[in-house]
Amino acid sequence: MTPNQLMFAIFSAVIIIFSILTVTSRRILRAATYLLFVLVATGGMYFLLRFNYLAAIQLALYAGGIVVLIIFSILLTSHIAEKLEKPGLKKIIPAFLAAAGGALISIATILQHNFPAEVVSGGDRTNITMIAKSLISTEKYGYALPFEVISILLLAAMVGAIILAKKRKD
Amino acid sequence: MVDFSYTVWILLIPLIMFVVVGLFGNRFKPLVSGIAGTAGLFVMWILSLITAYKYFFVLEKAADGSFQKLLAFNMRWLNLTDTLHIDMGVLLDPISIMMLIVITTVSFMVHVYSIGYMDGEKGFMRFFATLSLFSFSMLGLVVATNLFQMYIFWELVGVSSYLLIGFYYTRDSAVAASKKAFIVTRFADLGFLIGILMLSFSTGTFDFLTLTGANSPAFSSGTGILFLGLSTMTWSMIFIFMGGAGKSAMFPLHIWLPDAMEGPTPVSALIHAATMVVAGVYLVARLFPIYIFAAPVALDVVMYVGAFSSIFAAIIACTQFDIKRVLAYSTMSQIGMMMFALGVSGYGGHEGLGYMASMFHLFTHAFFKSLLFLGAGAIIHAVHTNVMNEMGGLRKYLPITHATFLIACLAIAGIPPLSGFFSKDEILAAGHDKSMLLYIVESIVSGLTAFYMFRLYFSIFWGKETHYHHTPHEASKTMTIPLMLLAVGALLAGLIPFSMFVSSDRMPFHSHIEMGIAIPAVLVGLIGIFTAMLFYRKETSLPDKIYNALGGFSKAAFHKFYIDEVYLFITKKIIFNYISRPIAWFDRHIVDGAMNGIAYVTNETSEGIKRFQSGQLQHYALVFVSGVILFTLLFTYLLTN
């Protein structure tokens, strides 16, 4: 087992175990913490694949931003000590069947498919300069338009979030 | 070449007045809108007079010496096909110019009169706005360059007439009368529209210049037999005449006219005496070449309908007591005479005497009939009743009204040298040339006219002394001045050498008074007058005796020959019971039933399946995910060969 394989195994195990814990934990704050682990492990995956910038974004935005946001909202809306009620079997069984069935089909499909056996090796070929240039480039493989669109979306989301969360006067 | 393009302003001024007065009139004192409307009308009147002068005396005549037909203004409005298009424009020829003069003159007088008559009425501004709308539509009708423009303005005239008849909309009878007028004329206009469509279908044009020109397509096309042995062209002209008969209150579409007297009296004077009701006559005159050359049978229909309407209305007029109704029937009778004159007319020169007589009578009738109505308005204003039995001896109180009313009565009775004499004489002469029987009928009508007009006159101004609640007094200056001006018109309009201006082929010719016709006509008129004097000058029981002696006939005449009842019977008993009810049943049970059935099935089905829409987000998601998985399974594994 190469070190890479080992790292992958660890990240993968963390992701799978903690995501299952995230959706099953009956303490909501713990679920949020497990989610944080999952997100960090995903960031690790990116590191493994040598997408350093993306990994940094993942850690900063997801782990640092979104999880904190989620925890805030938990604190606003729930009691920490409170345990979530157990979902009934009527809900668990169909959901489990659907999820397991879907997972099985997908995994079977993935395993059946022959991906090209190309061996790619390391080195982060992306540096921030390149990413930045791509983001504002209007040529082929340039992402100026999506970049602008996403900026507008973020702005709209921000305004929308403020409007929605604002206390109404009436 | 004389420029006539300014004539479009004769049309636009009232439209602008309508919009301005209608929208902003209530910002000012009511009098302002009255004066504004009157001022607009005055400008139009001057413009019309200038136009007439320029047209008849300045504009050079066509090569053959006739008056030209010219398009003063034209605008293509709707293109239907390459040849068929609807234009908006101004067509000037002798009859449209004559109508311009008639309409603007009478309308101007009525405007001035209304300032006094309508003073203090609620809706003063609305009255003047609608009056402007009416002037606009009526003028648009007479200067129309094509049938479709005429039809559009024809309907606009109907609408403004509806609005004016229903002016006192809080009064049930006025509302009913306006609805009646609108529905009856609308029904007639259906015929008009069918006629237009048939005519334009076979000729491929709406244009008057083409339709009535020398090589009109109407003369060559549509000659095939269509139905009942009559050609397409004949049928279309009969249908078009149906529209004209509706507007001009010809039998049997006349029933709306007497009821239309519910409107304010100036409206009756303008619309239901001088202008709108002669639109039918004008229509027939406008299409006269087609009538005479392509559809002589239709022209005979015009003649018989006109003659019958005139005698029919004259008889009813003798039995009515409401003064405005007498005048309404008198109008109908006079219009019947105009139609009759058109019907007997030939084409060209002296042959076309009837045509010229009809237009002449239209012209003079406009003066004396609007004068009569305005006089009646002044009387009603003074004594607050419409019924002649409640009047009497008014000559002392209303000297000006009395004098002008007398002039108008003499004019309509055909006493020389007043205007009515000349035009009526021409009509009788034209009728004499064509048919002896109808000539006699029209002579009787003429005698009856004299009789009922003087019956009216003597009952109002002479007769028994009646005590009024308060002493009647002469109306204000704004009301008496128009009366006097119109009286001048009624006196002198007949002296115009009309045949020099208006004739069937637009070629001036000399007409003269035939003593053989004129003397009997005047005698008949005098007999009528003296009979009326005998009966009504002093209170006698003679009229009642005659009324009773005639028994059923006079009773029928008093009840307007039960035409209204016949209509009611046809609509209520026959149409409602045997046509409308089955249709209503079909609609209610079959059509609605099908709809209700569909709705019922839909409703039941949705009741059954609505529980699927539980509002539970996770149910939806589960179904969605399962669906996606199932489809993936289906398309990637089960359905691949």
Place this chain on the structure above:
Amino acid sequence: MFEGVPLHWFLITGTIMFFVGIYGFLVRKNLITILMSIELILNSVNINFVAFNKILYPDHLEGMFFSLFIIAVAAAEAAVVIAIIINIYRRLVSINVEKMDEMKY
């Protein structure tokens, strides 16, 4: 194969994470935990994109940019969702998804 790790492995990890997210979405009642499930789903997709990008098209950057944009969208979405949750909480004093069934028949 990337330095000894086959593409399959990444994909299978992503798939499992995805369906765990789906399961959570279907089962959890608390709106915030549902939001967490959605974050799991988005992340699993990101892993797939990145792995495909690195292993199949090492010279391109599309997968990475997709992930980048997804992260941005996820951030925006989280902000809006939390605003909505707070709003709902104010109104119903609960964020139980089963109680939000006003839009049923």
